[in-house]
Amino acid sequence: xxxxxxxxxxxxxxxxxxxxxxxxxxxxxxxxxxxxxxxxxxxxxxxxxxxxxxxxxxxxxxxxxxxxxxxxxxxxxxxxxxxxxxxxxxxxxxxxxxxxxxxxxxxxxxxxxxxxxxxxxxxxxxxxxxxxxxxxxxxxxxxxxxxxxxxxxxxxxxxxxxxxxxxxxxxxxxxxxxxxxxxxxxxxxxxxxxxxxxxxxxxxxxxxxxxxxxxxxxxxxxxxxxxxxxxxxxxxxxxxxxxxxxxxxxxxxxxxxxxxxxxxxxxxxxxxxxxxxxxxxxxxxxxxxxxxxxxxxxxxxxxxxxxxxxxxxxxxxxxxxxxxxxxxxxxxxxxxxxxxxxxxxxxxxxxxxxxxxxxxxxxxxxxxxxxxxxxxxxxxxxxxxxxxxxxxxxxxxxxxxxxxxxxxxxxxxxxxxxxxxxxxxxxxxxx
Numbered sequence: 133x134x135x136x137x138x139x140x141x142x143x144x145x146x147x148x149x150x151x152x153x154x155x156x157x158x159x160x161x162x163x164x165x166x167x168x169x170x171x172x173x174x175x176x177x178x179x180x181x182x183x184x185x186x187x188x189x190x191x192x193x194x195x196x197x198x199x200x201x202x203x204x205x206x207x208x209x210x211x212x213x214x215x216x217x218x219x220x221x222x223x224x225x226x227x228x229x230x231x232x233x234x235x236x237x238x239x240x241x242x243x244x245x246x247x248x249x250x251x252x253x254x255x256x257x258x259x260x261x262x263x264x265x266x267x268x269x270x271x272x273x274x275x276x277x278x279x280x281x282x283x284x285x286x287x288x289x290x291x292x293x294x295x296x297x298x299x300x301x302x303x304x305x306x307x308x309x310x311x312x313x314x315x316x317x318x319x320x321x322x323x324x325x326x327x328x329x330x331x332x333x334x335x336x337x338x339x340x341x342x343x344x345x346x347x348x349x350x351x352x353x354x355x356x357x358x359x360x361x362x363x364x365x366x367x368x369x370x371x372x373x374x375x376x377x378x379x380x381x382x383x384x385x386x387x388x389x390x391x392x393x394x395x396x397x398x399x400x401x402x403x404x405x406x407x408x409x410x411x412x413x414x415x416x417x418x419x420x421x422x423x424x425x426x427x428x429x430x431x432x433x434x435x436x437x438x439x440x441x442x443x444x445x446x447x448x449x450x451x452x453x454x455x456x457x458x459x460x461x462x463x464x465x466x467x468x469x470x471x472x473x474x475x476x477x478x479x480x481x482x483x484x485x486x487x488x489x490x491x492x493x494x495x496x497x498x499x500x501x502x503x504x505x506x507x508x509x510x511x512x513x514x515x516x517x518x519x520x521x522x523x524x525x526x527x528x529x530x531x532x533x534x535x536x537x538x539x540x541x542x543x544x545x546x547x548x549x550x551x552x553x554x555x556x557x558x559x560x561x562x563x
Contacts, residue, residue, distance in 0.1 A: 140166045140169075140170070141158055141162055141163045141166035141167075142163070142166040142167045142169070142170045142209075142293050142294065142295075142296075143293050144163075144296065145296055145345070145346055145347040145349070145350050146205060146208045146210075146296040146297045146345065146347070146350040146353065146354065147347065147349050147350055147353055149163055149206075149207055149208050149209075149296060150203075150204060150205055150206045150207065150208050150249065153201045153206045153207035153208075153249075154201065154202065154206050158207065159193075159197050159207070160193040160194070160196040160197045160201050160206075160207035160251060161190060161193040161194050161197055163193070163207050163208075163209060163251075164189050164190055164192075164193035164207075164209055164251055164253075165190065165193075167209045167253055167294055167295055168186050168189060168190070168253075170292070170293055170294050171184065171253075171294045174272070174292055174294065175294070177270065177272075177275055178269065178270055178272045178275070178288050178289075178292050178294075179257065179268040179269050179270060179285075180211075180256055180257060180269050180272075180284075180285040180286075180288040180289040180292065180294060181211070181254045181255065181256055181257065181285060181289065181294075182214040182222075182224065182226075182254075182255045182256065182257045182258070182267075182285065183214070183221045183222055183224075183254055183255040184253065184254030184255070185220075185221065185254070188220065189209075189251065189252070189253055189254075192251050192252070193207070193251055196249070196251065201249055202249060203247070203248040203249030203250075204248050204249065204353060204356070204357055204363045205245060205248040205249045205250040205353070205354070205357060206248075206249035207249060207251060208249065208250050208251065208296060208297065209250070209251050209252075209253040209295045209296065210245055210250045210251070210252060210253060210295055210296075210297050210298060210299065211253050211254060211255070211256040211285065211286050211289045211290070211294070211295045211297075211298035211299070212242060212252060212254075212255055212256060212286075212298070212299045213255070213256050213258050213262075213282075213283050213285070213286050213298070213299055213300045213301055214226060214255040214256060214257060214258045214285070215258050215261075215262050215301060215331060215332035216239045216241065216242060216255075216299060216301070216330065216331050216332070217235035217237065217238060217239040217242070217330040217331070218235070218238050218239070218242050218252060218255070219234075219235065219236055219237050219238050220252070221234075221252075221254065221255050222234055222255070223235055223255065223332075225258070225260075225261055225262070225332050226257070226258040226259055226260045226261060226262065226265075226267055226282075227260050227261055227439075227446065227447070228446050229439055229443045229446050229447075235330065237330065238330065239329060239330025239331050240327040240328075240329040240330055241299060241326065241327065241330070241331065241341055241358050242299075242330070244357055244358055244360055245299075245354075245357060245358070248357040250357075253289075253294070253295050255285075256269075256283070256284075256285030256286040256288075256289055256298055256300075257269045257284050257285030257288075258281075258282050258283065258284065258285065259281040259282040259284060260447075260448055260450075260451055261332070261334065261432075261436065261451065262281075262282040262283075262301060262303065262306060262332065262334050263282060263334065263432070263451055263454075263455055264281075264448075264450045264451055264454050264455060265448035265450040265451050266278065266281060266284070266504040266505065267281075267284055267285065269284040269285045269288050270288070270504075271288065271313060271314060271500050271535075272288050272291050272292035272314065273291070273314070273315060273500075273534075273535055273536060274500070274533075274535060276502055276503075277313075277499075277500040277501060277502050277503070277535065278313065278500050278501060278502075278503060278504050278505055279291075279310050279313055279314050279500065280309040280310035280311075280312070280313035280314065280496070280500060281306060281309070281310065282300075282301070282303075282306040282310075283298075283300025283301060283302070283306050283307050283310050283342055283344065284310055285298075286298035286299060286300040286310070286342075286344045287300070287307075287310035287311055287313070287314040287316055287318065287344050288310075288314055289344075290314070290316045290344045290345060290346060291314035291315055291316050296345065296346060296350065297343065297344065297345045297350055297354055298343075298344045298345075299341060299342070299343065299344075300318075300341070300342035300343070300344055301331060301334075301339060301340065301341055301342050302320045302339075302340050302341075302342045302517060303334045303335050303338045303339050303340075303428060303517070304338075304424065304428065304511070304513070304514055304517060305496075305511065305512075305513035305514065305517065306342065307319065307320050307342025307343070307344065307525075308320060308342075308495050308496070308513045308523055308525045308538070308540060309495070309496050309513060310344070311344055311495070311525040311527070311538055312495040312496040312525050312527075312536065312537060312538030312540075313496060313499070313500035313535070313536065313538075314500075314536060315527040315535075315536030315538075316344050316345065316346055316527055317343075317344070317345050317346065317347065317348060317350075317351055317524065317525065317526065317527060318342060318343070318344055318495075318524065318525040318538070319342065319343045319345075319351045319355070319522075319523070319524045319525075320340055320342050320517070320522065320523045320524075321340055321341065321342075321343075321355060321522050321548055322340075322520060322521070322522045322545045322546050322547075322548055323338070323340050323520035323545075324340075324520070325340075325359065325546070325548070326340065326341045326358050326359065327358075328340075328341070333431075333435050334428070334431075334432055334435065335427060335428040335431040335432055335435075336431060336435075337427050337428075337431060337471070337474075338424070338427065338428055338517055338518065341358065343355065343358075348366060348524075348552055348555055348556045348559060349365075349366055349556075351524065351552065352364070352365070352366045352549070352552045355548060364549070366549075366552045366553055366556050367549075367553050368553065368556075368557075369553050369554060369557045371405075372401075372404060372405035372406040372407070372557065373406055373407075373489040373490055373554040373557060373558075374406070374407040374409075374487060374488045374489045374490075375398070375401055375406050375407065375408045375409075375488065375489070375490050375491070375492050375554075375558075376408075376409060376410070376411035376484060376487070376488035376490070376491045376492065377394075377398045377408060377409065377410050377411060377491075377492045377493075378410075378411040378412075378413065378491045378492065378493050379410075379493070380413065380417075380493060380512065380515060381413075381415075381417070381418040382421075382511065382512050382515075383494075385497060385512070386494050386497050386498065386512060387497055387498035387499075387531075389498065389531055389532050390494055390496075390497065390498045390499075390529075390531065390537055391494075393529045393531075393537060393539075394492070394493075394494050394539060397492070397528070397529075397539055397558075397562060398492060400561055400562060401492075401558065401561060404561045408492075409487070409488075411484060411488065411491060413481075413484075414480065416473075416477075417477055417515065419473050419477075420473070420474065420477055420514065420515035420518045420519070421511060421514050421515060422470065422473075423470040423471075423473045423474045423477075423518050424511075424514045424515070424517065424518045425458060426458065426462050426466050426467055426470045427467065427470050427471060427474065427518070428455070429455050429456075429458035429459035429462055430459050430462045430464075430466075430467040431459075432455050432456070432459050433455075433456055433459030433460055434459070436456075440456065474518050474519075477518070477519060478519055478520060478545075481519055481521070482544070485543075485544040485547075489543070489550060489554055490541050490542065490543050490550075490551065490554045490555075490558075491521075491541065491542040491543075492539070492540070492541060493512065493516070493540045493541075493542065494512045494539070494540060495512070495513070495525040495526075495537070495538035495539055495540035496512060496513070496537065496538060497512055498531055498537060499531035499532070499533055499535035499536070499537055500535055500536075512540075513540070516540075516542055520545055521542045521543065521544070521545060522542065522543050522545070522546075522547065522548040522551050523540055523541070523542045523551075524540070524541050524542075524551060524552070524555045525538035525539070525540050526538055526539045526540075526541065526555060526558060526559050526562070528559065528562040528563060539558070539562070541554060541555050541558060
């Protein structure tokens with residue numbers, strides 16, 4: 133990334149932009165132009181966007197200025213992962229099969245964002261069908277490395293100050309992973325809280341929206357916008373939180389440098405007054421990796437029956453030999469068995485919250501690797517996705533190569549506001 137620290141409007145957070153626009157200190161057009169200038173200077177290298185129409189962006193911004201910008205996201209440019217429908221740009225799902233596809237209407241999440249005053253900057257790159265095969269996006273901190281998938285463009289665009297916030301999705305680790313690799317905040321909400329109408333389904337049992345941002349306050353603000361409720365500020369914790377350090381059964385696959393960073397964070401939390409204790413989940417929670425594999429694959433191949441039947445040759449070998457092969461081989465009996473495993477673990481994880489406000493875990497196995505693998509490394513996020521827990525990645529570490537590494541915090545289902553409060557406390561201890 134450029135060594136020079138950005139000072140233009142594009143470097144502000146969403147909350148700062150909205151406050152400045154409402155107060156008349158900035159115009160929507162000035163903010164949009166600053167973001168467009170940044171994109172013009174960096175997009176050829178980073179390749180975060182699948183579709184962008186600068187004239188349309190400026191026309192929308194000027195219209196907002198004439199009307200008097202208002203709303204919690206007044207004048208805030210946002211990016212949208214290219215599996216989320218918008219009425220004014222193509223939504224191609226990262227595949228040539230749907231090149232030029234137009235939905236003719238906004239997805240619910242996009243409509244809610246525009247109603248709150250947000251200005252769509254463009255569609256961000258996704259992996260093929262938000263799955264295994266990478267798109268064109270590069271990591272803005274090192275163009276030779278992957279940004280992670282599948283919300284690749286959303287994470288890279290936020291990290292490179294092209295937009296302050298962006299929508300992604302998560303079915304496996306598609307928000308938490310790229311947030312960690314690109315050094316931004318990434319939030320996966322409690323499963324089922326946000327409407328997915330107009331969002332490509334990969335696995336309905338697991339899919340959620342995801343938010344990428346450069347501030348916890350922006351995550352909290354955007355979450356409320358997407359819920360269609362009046363935004364509430366992030367509150368201060370009444371006391372240092374009770375934190376359960378959960379290494380999980382995948383701990384041995386986490387790179388040693390990352391293990392050391394997460395363990396050091398736990399010690400710093402304890403020194404700051406948090407009650408930190410180890411949490412060991414029952415051994416059969418290790419089955420959640422298999423549950424994710426078979427649930428997601430079974431549902432995926434049925435969702436995309438038309439594409440598989442009519443466009444097989446346009447699907448990547450990566451996807452055909454991975455998710456699709458699994459889905460075609462998975463019996464209904466195995467699928468139902470894995471759903472039973474998932475349901476049982478969701479019920480039993482509730483006991484953890486009797487003694488803990490948050491869980492602490494790695495956000496990724498380590499730094500973003502060289503090349504373009506979208507889903508490299510140990511699946512340290514998979515079990516949490518199956519458990520339907522809200523999760524946030526904090527950009528707090530740097531690895532041996534100087535690349536970002538995130539820290540993951542999780543909370544009880546529907547306890548997202550407490551997660552934000554605890555995450556801000558944790559962020560302040562580590563930065």
